[in-house]
Amino acid sequence: MNETLHLTLKVWRQKDGHSKGHFETYKADNIDSHASFLEMLDVVNDRLAIQGIEPIAFDHDCREGICGACGAVINGRAHGPMSRTTLCQLHMRNFNNNDTIVIEPFRAKALPVVKDLVVDRSGFDRILSKGGFVSVRTGGTPDANATPIAKTKADLAMDAAQCIGCAACVAACPNAAAMLFVSAKVSHLALLPQGEVEKKERVTNMVAQMDQEGFGNCSNEYLCEAACPKGISITNIARMNRQYLASSVIPA
Amino acid sequence: MSLNSNIPSGPLSDKWTEHKFNLKLVNPANKRKFTIIVVGTGLAGASAAASLAELGYNVLNFCFQDTPRRAHSIAAQGGINAAKNYPNDGDSVHRLFYDTIKGGDFRAREANVHRLAEVSNNIIDQCVAQGVPFAREYGGLLDNRSFGGAQVSRTFYARGQTGQQLLLGAYSALMKEVGKGSVKLFPRREMMELVLVDGVARGIIIRNLVTGQLESYAGDAVILATGGYSNAYFLSTNAMGCNVTAAWRAHKKGAFFANPCYTQIHPTCIPVHGDYQSKLTLMSESLRNDGRVWVPKQKGDKRSPASIPEADRDYYLERKYPSFGNLVPRDLASRNAKTVCDEGRGVGSTGLAVYLDFADSIKRLGHKVIQERYGNLFEMYERITGSDPFKEPMMIYPALHYTMGGLWVDYNLMSTIPGLHVLGEANFSDHGANRLGASALMQGLADGYFVIPYTVGHYLASQPIPKIDTSHPAFKAAELETSTRISQLLSIKGKRTVDDFHRELGMLLWDKCGMGRTEEGLQEALVKIPQIREEFWQNVTVTGSEGELNQTLERAGRVADFLEFAEVLVTDALHRKESCGGHFREESQTPEGEALRQDDTFCYVGAWEFKGVGQAPVLHKEPLTFEAVSLSQRSYK
Ligand SMILES: Cc1cc2nc3c(=O)[nH]c(=O)nc-3n(C[C@H](O)[C@H](O)[C@H](O)COP(=O)(O)OP(=O)(O)OC[C@H]3O[C@@H](n4cnc5c(N)ncnc54)[C@H](O)[C@@H]3O)c2cc1C
Ligand code: FES
Numbered sequence: 001m002n003e004t005l006h007l008t009l010k011v012w013r014q015k016d017g018h019s020k021g022h023f024e025t026y027k028a029d030n031i032d033s034h035a036s037f038l039e040m041l042d043v044v045n046d047r048l049a050i051q052g053i054e055p056i057a058f059d060h061d062c063r064e065g066i067c068g069a070c071g072a073v074i075n076g077r078a079h080g081p082m083s084r085t086t087l088c089q090l091h092m093r094n095f096n097n098n099d100t101i102v103i104e105p106f107r108a109k110a111l112p113v114v115k116d117l118v119v120d121r122s123g124f125d126r127i128l129s130k131g132g133f134v135s136v137r138t139g140g141t142p143d144a145n146a147t148p149i150a151k152t153k154a155d156l157a158m159d160a161a162q163c164i165g166c167a168a169c170v171a172a173c174p175n176a177a178a179m180l181f182v183s184a185k186v187s188h189l190a191l192l193p194q195g196e197v198e199k200k201e202r203v204t205n206m207v208a209q210m211d212q213e214g215f216g217n218c219s220n221e222y223l224c225e226a227a228c229p230k231g232i233s234i235t236n237i238a239r240m241n242r243q244y245l246a247s248s249v250i251p252a
Numbered sequence: 253m254s255l256n257s258n259i260p261s262g263p264l265s266d267k268w269t270e271h272k273f274n275l276k277l278v279n280p281a282n283k284r285k286f287t288i289i290v291v292g293t294g295l296a297g298a299s300a301a302a303s304l305a306e307l308g309y310n311v312l313n314f315c316f317q318d319t320p321r322r323a324h325s326i327a328a329q330g331g332i333n334a335a336k337n338y339p340n341d342g343d344s345v346h347r348l349f350y351d352t353i354k355g356g357d358f359r360a361r362e363a364n365v366h367r368l369a370e371v372s373n374n375i376i377d378q379c380v381a382q383g384v385p386f387a388r389e390y391g392g393l394l395d396n397r398s399f400g401g402a403q404v405s406r407t408f409y410a411r412g413q414t415g416q417q418l419l420l421g422a423y424s425a426l427m428k429e430v431g432k433g434s435v436k437l438f439p440r441r442e443m444m445e446l447v448l449v450d451g452v453a454r455g456i457i458i459r460n461l462v463t464g465q466l467e468s469y470a471g472d473a474v475i476l477a478t479g480g481y482s483n484a485y486f487l488s489t490n491a492m493g494c495n496v497t498a499a500w501r502a503h504k505k506g507a508f509f510a511n512p513c514y515t516q517i518h519p520t521c522i523p524v525h526g527d528y529q530s531k532l533t534l535m536s537e538s539l540r541n542d543g544r545v546w547v548p549k550q551k552g553d554k555r556s557p558a559s560i561p562e563a564d565r566d567y568y569l570e571r572k573y574p575s576f577g578n579l580v581p582r583d584l585a586s587r588n589a590k591t592v593c594d595e596g597r598g599v600g601s602t603g604l605a606v607y608l609d610f611a612d613s614i615k616r617l618g619h620k621v622i623q624e625r626y627g628n629l630f631e632m633y634e635r636i637t638g639s640d641p642f643k644e645p646m647m648i649y650p651a652l653h654y655t656m657g658g659l660w661v662d663y664n665l666m667s668t669i670p671g672l673h674v675l676g677e678a679n680f681s682d683h684g685a686n687r688l689g690a691s692a693l694m695q696g697l698a699d700g701y702f703v704i705p706y707t708v709g710h711y712l713a714s715q716p717i718p719k720i721d722t723s724h725p726a727f728k729a730a731e732l733e734t735s736t737r738i739s740q741l742l743s744i745k746g747k748r749t750v751d752d753f754h755r756e757l758g759m760l761l762w763d764k765c766g767m768g769r770t771e772e773g774l775q776e777a778l779v780k781i782p783q784i785r786e787e788f789w790q791n792v793t794v795t796g797s798e799g800e801l802n803q804t805l806e807r808a809g810r811v812a813d814f815l816e817f818a819e820v821l822v823t824d825a826l827h828r829k830e831s832c833g834g835h836f837r838e839e840s841q842t843p844e845g846e847a848l849r850q851d852d853t854f855c856y857v858g859a860w861e862f863k864g865v866g867q868a869p870v871l872h873k874e875p876l877t878f879e880a881v882s883l884s885q886r887s888y889k
Contacts, residue, residue, distance in 0.1 A: 002525075015800070016801070032526050032528060034525055034526060034637070035526065035528050035529075036530075036636075038530070039528045039529065039530050040528075042528065042530055042751070043528050046751060046752075049749050049793055049795050049804060050747070050749065052745075052793075052795060053795070054795045054796045054804075055795065055803065055804055057801055057803055059318060060492060061317060061324070061491040061493050062322075062324070062326065062327045062491045063491070063531050063533075064327055064531075064533055064534075065632075066326055066327050066413065066416055067317070067326045067491065068321070068322060068326075069317060069318065069322050085635065089632075089635055089636070091635065091636065091638070093638055114462055114801060115800070115801045118801065120318075121318060121319065122318070122319065122439070124319065125319050125320075125321075125427065125430075125437070125439075128423075128427045129430045129431035130431055131431075132424055132427055133383075133424035133425060133427055133428040134381065134382050134383045135428060136378075136381045136382060136425075137306045138299075138302070138303040138306060138378060138425070138701045138702075138705065139374070139378070139701075139702075141377040141378050141380070141381035142377065142381070143377055144336070144377045144379075144380040144386075144394055145338060145393045145394055148391060148392025148393055149388060149392050150392055151388045151389065151392065154385055154387075154388045154392075157383075157385040158385040158387075158410060158417075161385050161410075161417060161420065162411075162413065162416070164416075165319065165321055165322075188383065192385065194380065194381055194382070194383045195383045
């Protein structure tokens with residue numbers, strides 16, 4: 001059944017990357033419990049706009065949990081209280097009437113705030129440009145069925161390939177590490193015969209860029225896995241570490 | 253101006269091969285002297301940018317998201333078609349061609365569709381080579397599934413995330429070129445204007461969405477791969493940022509808009525449940541394989557579904573279409589849902605929904621089988637609605653999903669503006685009046701990987717392209733136009749929000765130019781659209797300023813363009829007095845209430861020329877001729 005919620009929001013407001021930010025308190029009255037979290041923010045934003053107050057900026061696009069654009073820290077948890085759920089798929093029926101909700105951007109040195117809840121995740125693109133691909137050109141590729149791939153392997157690769165690049169793993173990690181993200185791509189490609197050829201250069205170059213971007217190191221806290229809306233497994237990190245070690249011992 | 257489709261002569265199946273041979277080539281050493289602007293990083297844009305950079309061109313690639321990987325293509329679920337015939341069930345290039353032409357209700361070009369079918373197999377090879385993890389069988393080979401409108405299994409898929417995996421494949425190819433420096437990437441940039449020099453597309457004006465600054469970029473050719481315009485209807489299955497701005501700006505500079513009234517409405521979406529709603533989520537069409545669609549027989553029956561006995565239920569699709577039942581094509585399923593709701597038999601709190609009931613299948617196949625087939629979808633449905641489809645029937649309703657219309661392009665994918673090429677959902681080229689499932693992904697990648705790399709070279713090699721840069725006065729003029737429009741939006745300081753206007757326009761289009769269209773309703777819409785637009789320019793409120801990240805301003809610009817575009821959309825629907833594919837004119841139906849095409853009068857592409865805001869656009873016709881197929885009326889009884 002739908003219910004009407006009256007909420008208090010404490011929202012991080014920050015004009016731009018150079019300004020200091022602060023929390024603002026807003027009332028969010030008469031929110032339908034069937035609304036999604038972002039729809040709740042839309043309603044609040046529309047009310048702010050009518051009062052001439054600038055709406056809260058947040059990234060979003062698909063609102064289906066697949067593009068990876070949305071994300072914020074809700075009451076201390078990246079993407080909020082529901083496991084395996086992006087912020088756009090979180091619905092207000094998971095909150096209670098009169099709740100106070102604290103909403104902050106993902107925080108990490110390598111994810112600087114652009115405005116309010118919007119952060120700069122371009123470091124992820126730069127890491128992938130160093131090796132998150134198979135070096136094939138368009139055209140001249142063999143028939144798709146020329147190389148059989150065991151279903152179990154293909155499924156494992158798909159598990160890793162599901163990463164949406166939202167950066168919740170970084171936000172959840174006390175060291176602001178990007179190991180879950182990087183290892184998901186390294187694993188996806190290394191598990192397939194097409195990607196295996198370049199696996200040594202790939203892991204070396206991607207890890208080097210990850211360090212350069214200022215992401216931290218993994219100390220096995222497992223918080224990334226818990227925050228990941230797509231259930232990317234931490235075993236990918238172990239797989240990446242093994243490859244990294246192997247490629248630094250035996251030069252590529 | 254006359255439309256020249258540049259379709260090569262010769263037998264249908266040789267046209268593309270011959271044409272490729274006849275296209276001019278750019279000398280490898282000269283390619284790096286050319287700069288190509290690609291707007292869009294979806295399947296079409298990313299594949300084009302990567303492929304052109306591999307050839308040696310200098311590529312500038314733009315998108316409005318924070319990274320190319322988030323383009324709307326990421327959300328496609330079902331799959332991608334190809335004529336591989338791996339299941340040995342009788343598929344072929346010719347059959348894929350035929351199904352696509354028929355599915356498009358005989359309103360697409362034969363030559364384009366044949367080329368699409370020809371390159372479909374290369375796409376699958378390309379994706380596998382990139383490491384796209386398609387679903388596989390236990391023997392290690394690729395798995396296929398079947399999809400609406402086809403009797404063979406030709407759809408390749410990666411769980412329920414095919415679009416994601418294909419886009420990440422194209423994105424990886426793109427990032428490989430970014431790493432090499434051959435593509436320069438410009439995320440969080442929105443194209444505001446196309447720049448013409450001497451009538452030729454030579455650049456774009458973009459707004460940097462972080463700093464708010466306007467930036468100019470010059471190139472030797474411009475490619476738009478900016479997606480479809482479903483969001484004109486406010487609520488749709490598309491991502492929130494999808495827009496018509498880039499295409500509309502090009503249209504205003506001389507690119508014809510073809511068949512804008514061909515829109516696709518998907519029958520199985522989660523219904524609207526409140527005015528706060530921002531989008532409609534697609535539930536995969538595959539659900540209709542095991543779900544039965546019904547509504548109560550009696551108007552206003554408010555009993556819970558479980559307490560409505562069999563005798564009081566109307567399984568209307570099974571009743572009306574005994575041979576296809578719940579699996580009729582998208583347009584029929586959608587239209588019939590509307591009819592029963594219009595009769596007052598709709599369900600749910602708004603009366604705008606029908607049941608999709610799995611109870612019988614659960615009884616017949618068991619909980620476990622249904623869980624395996626649809627577990628993910630049921631979970632997603634429950635997450636959104638809070639209701640469990642194992643216990644209660646799902647509620648579904650049709651929603652705007654895809655737009656077959658788009659900028660007119662010739663066989664080389666060039667628009668009526670020399671140098672401006674259009675790819676993917678943004679062009680009109682391959683789907684006629686209705687698109688079959690799993691064919692949009694195929695078209696986007698065909699255009700980007702296998703068509704444009706040839707045809708753009710031909711364009712560049714065919715005429716001298718004078719050197720210019722952004723100091724040319726045309727850039728200054730276009731920048732000024734853009735900044736004037738932005739200042740105007742910010743200065744209105746009215747009383748209604750951008751979304752409020754967008755919602756009003758969307759509801760009008762949905763009512764008058766949605767699933768069923770009438771002369772009277774369309775006339776009414778043509779009166780109302782200019783009124784909404786006028787009020788928008790007097791009473792919208794856009795907070796914040798120009799020189800910063802300002803999402804309200806971004807939306808305001810897009811809605812302003814939808815408000816102009818909507819008129820040509822409705823004008824097209826009004827002029828096309830026949831029903832075909834996704835365009836159902838209630839005046840043109842068979843005695844059984846099915847869509848009635850009028851091939852004698854309307855067998856053409858309708859391409860509209862811009863004449864000014866609020867001025868009637870001018871229609872140009874490109875006749876469609878069919879040599880390989882004979883036109884027939886669809887029947888699914
Ligand atoms: C929910 C859903 C499921 C679908 N499932 C399937 C399926 O299973 N099979 C299938 O074949 N098809 C499916 N489709 C359709 C298909 O996904 C799309 O038609 C296709 O992905 C469009 O690709 P594109 O490259 O043309 O455009 P898009 O992916 O929409 O990309 C557009 C690009 O242009 C950029 N852009 C747009 N405007 C501007 C601007 N003004 N300035 C700068 N950049 C701009 C965007 O940033 C983006 O990068 C589905 C669609 C939806 C909505
Ligand atoms: S908006 Fe796309 S994942 Fe949330």
